[in-house]
Each structure stands twice: as structure tokens, then as C-alpha cells.
Amino acid sequence: MELRLALIGFGGVNQGLFELLLTKQDDLRKYGIDAKITAVTDLRLGTVINPAGIDTGALRASIQAGLSSVPLEADPGTTVTPDADLDATLKLVASDFVDVVVEATFTDPQTGEPALSHCRTALESGKHVITTNKGPIALAQKELVSIANRHGVLLKYEGTVMSGTPVLRQISTTLRGCEVTGFSGILNGTSNFVLGEVAAGKTFDTAIKEAQVLGYAEANPAADIEGSDVQLKVMIMANALWGAGLCRDDVSCQGITRLTEHEIRRAMTEGGAWRLVGSARRSPDGTIVASVEPKELPAGHPLLAATGVTNAISFDTDVLGLVTVTGPGAGRVETAFAILSDLIEIGEKVVADATEAAA
Numbered sequence: 001m002e003l004r005l006a007l008i009g010f011g012g013v014n015q016g017l018f019e020l021l022l023t024k025q026d027d028l029r030k031y032g033i034d035a036k037i038t039a040v041t042d043l044r045l046g047t048v049i050n051p052a053g054i055d056t057g058a059l060r061a062s063i064q065a066g067l068s069s070v071p072l073e074a075d076p077g078t079t080v081t082p083d084a085d086l087d088a089t090l091k092l093v094a095s096d097f098v099d100v101v102v103e104a105t106f107t108d109p110q111t112g113e114p115a116l117s118h119c120r121t122a123l124e125s126g127k128h129v130i131t132t133n134k135g136p137i138a139l140a141q142k143e144l145v146s147i148a149n150r151h152g153v154l155l156k157y158e159g160t161v162m163s164g165t166p167v168l169r170q171i172s173t174t175l176r177g178c179e180v181t182g183f184s185g186i187l188n189g190t191s192n193f194v195l196g197e198v199a200a201g202k203t204f205d206t207a208i209k210e211a212q213v214l215g216y217a218e219a220n221p222a223a224d225i226e227g228s229d230v231q232l233k234v235m236i237m238a239n240a241l242w243g244a245g246l247c248r249d250d251v252s253c254q255g256i257t258r259l260t261e262h263e264i265r266r267a268m269t270e271g272g273a274w275r276l277v278g279s280a281r282r283s284p285d286g287t288i289v290a291s292v293e294p295k296e297l298p299a300g301h302p303l304l305a306a307t308g309v310t311n312a313i314s315f316d317t318d319v320l321g322l323v324t325v326t327g328p329g330a331g332r333v334e335t336a337f338a339i340l341s342d343l344i345e346i347g348e349k350v351v352a353d354a355t356e357a358a359a
């Protein structure tokens with residue numbers, strides 16, 4: 001079954017997806033999926049459209065030439081527009097030659113825009129949506145799911161929490177049957193990397209700059225360091241687990257900047273470590289308490305398995321007790337993998353629907 005993709009935003013994550021798709025076509029075919037990119041648009045780089053499928057060689061050549069400094073190269077049959085704006089993008093996501101919209105533009109934690117509009121219009125136009133963008137999911141998950149349900153399409157957002165490490169999918173598949181009463185996790189790769197580097201002797205500033213170069217940090221790294229990135233992730237997790245409808249004001253938030261370099265190094269010499277921990281707990285009466293704060297964890301704490309850019313989350317469950325998942329929490333290809341796994345889930349549904357319709 002052919003799935004035609006529109007990539008909205010062509011920064012690290014969607015470029016990572018593009019590379020991953022080049023190597024994973026055979027794996028996708030195992031699930032009956034033939035993925036083809038028909039549109040790429042990026043505010044900085046412009047727009048490339050080819051309803052028959054963009055020539056991947058030409059696109060790869062553009063990436064290798066350094067997309068930020070040259071316009072996207074394209075093959076005949078492809079339309080190239082040097083710029084992109086909201087109206088054009090909204091028209092694009094609703095186009096006939098698009099089945100799945102992959103939204104990976106920057107996250108705006110206040111309004112979720114323009115990503116929220118991209119997702120809403122795509123779903124209203126009957127397109128499946130995959131996003132790694134925390135803004136629209138944290139702020140409007142309920143509304144977007146309801147639009148998706150109304151239009152018989154899927155909204156997938158595995159990459160919004162812990163990049164490609166399966167966490168949201170654990171809740172919706174393998175943990176079904178368990179009651180999850182709470183979770184606590186290290187959900188930001190950048191701040192965890194920074195804490196580790198500072199513990200090892202670097203300054204905050206140097207460590208943050210390194211995280212930016214490595215592609216872990218948000219466009220505005222204050223979101224990583226001051227906790228608002230984790231705040232959005234806690235909202236997404238709590239809403240996915242309990243339909244909690246939490247908004248930002250419901251999650252108290254404190255970042256790592258109040259810690260001194262001395263404090264961070266002292267904890268390490270004592271065998272523990274400072275971590276930025278996001279957590280939420282639901283009481284039997286349904287009340288939810290959620291927070292983001294730096295915590296000094298003692299040696300042996302399960303969350304200390306997460307070092308560097310690695311993340312970890314522990315679920316408190318009624319049947320299994322504590323279940324901890326550890327894995328990459330940020331990175332271009334790691335986040336792109338989450339999109340690939342969402343694409344497989346969408347493809348399986350599309351193939352199943354087509355098979356049922358043909359029966």
C-alpha cells in the first residue's frame with residue numbers, strides 16, 4: 001500500500017527520517033508499506049513538491065551540499081518554491097497527493113503554533129498525522145484526537161517523549177491491564193547531558209553549547225534547562241495515561257539553573273547525582289499532582305541508569321510494581337525512528353482497512 005508523505009519542517013528530525021527511509025524500505029515492505037515523499041516544506045529552506053514522489057537522489061544531494069546555504073535541488077517534474085508560509089503549508093497538508101503529514105517544526109510551548117494549525121488542518125482534511133512536536137500534543141491532544149476520530153484517521157506522537165524509545169506505545173499496548181498510578185522520569189536529554197558534563201568538570205555554558213552542536217537541544221535551549229520541555233512531556237504522559245487534561249499551570253516547574261556547579265560535583269563524589277525529574281501521581285480520588293524539579297538521587301536509584309542524553313521513566317503499576325524503561329531521549333535519527341514506528345502502525349491500519357474493504 002502506497003503511503004505518500006509530506007514532511008513539514010526539514011530540520012534534523014525530518015532529515016533523519018529521510019535518511020532512515022532510504023535504508024528501511026525493505027523493512028516497511030514487510031508490513032505492506034511503500035513510503036514515498038511527495039512534499040517537503042521548511043520555513044527556512046522553501047518547498048519541494050512532486051506528486052509522483054520526490055527524487056531521493058536529488059534531495060540527498062541537496063542535504064549533502066548543506067541545505068541551509070543552498071536551495072533544495074530537484075528533478076524535472078518537481079515544483080520548487082523558495083519560501084514557505086502558513087497559508088501555503090495549510091494548503092499543502094490538505095493536498096490530494098498526501099496521505100500522511102509528518103510534522104516536525106519547532107515547538108512553541110505557549111501556543112503550539114504553527115504546528116497546531118498544521119496538525120488540525122491535516123486531520124480535518126482526512127490525513128493521518130505523525131508529529132514529534134510537543135506543543136500541539138501537550139496543549140491540544142484531546143481536541144486533535146477527537147478530530148482524528150471524526151475523520152477516521154490516526155494521530156501518532158511517539159517521538160514527543162523519549163524520542164525513539166517506546167514509552168507512549170508501552171502505555172497503549174504492553175502495559176494494558178496494569179493500573180499505572182504514577183510515573184517519574186528523566187525526560188530531557190539535554191539537561192541530563194549538561195548535568196553529566198558539569199559533574200565531570202565542564203561549565204554550564206560549555207556543556208549547553210555542546211548539546212546544541214550534537215542536536216539534542218531545543219531551538220531555544222532555555223526550554224531544556226529551565227524545565228519547560230519536561231513540563232510538556234509530563235502533560236503528554238499524564239494525558240495519555242489518565243486523560244488528565246493537564247495544562248501547564250498544573251505542572252509545577254523548576255529547571256536546573258538554580259543548581260551550582262559545585263553542588264552538582266559534590267553529589268557525584270558522594271555516589272549520587274542530580275537529575276531533572278518529571279513526575280506525576282494520581283490519587284485514588286482522581287487528583288493528579290505533577291511536577292518538574294531537580295532532585296539529588298542516591299546511588300542505586302533506578303533513574304540513575306540514565307546518563308548523558310539517555311532518558312529513563314519508571315511507571316508505578318498495581319500488578320508489576322515499578323517498571324523502568326531506559327533509552328535514547330533525544331537525537332535526530334533516534335527521534336526519526338519514532339516517526340518510522342508510528343508510520344508502521346498507520347500502515348498496518350491502512351492495509352487492514354483496505355483488506356477488510358476488499359473482502
Ligand code: HSE
Pocket residue numbers: 160162163187188189190191216217218224229329330331
Ligand atoms: N531537547 C529535547 C531533549 C529533545 O534534549 O530531550 C527531545 O525532546
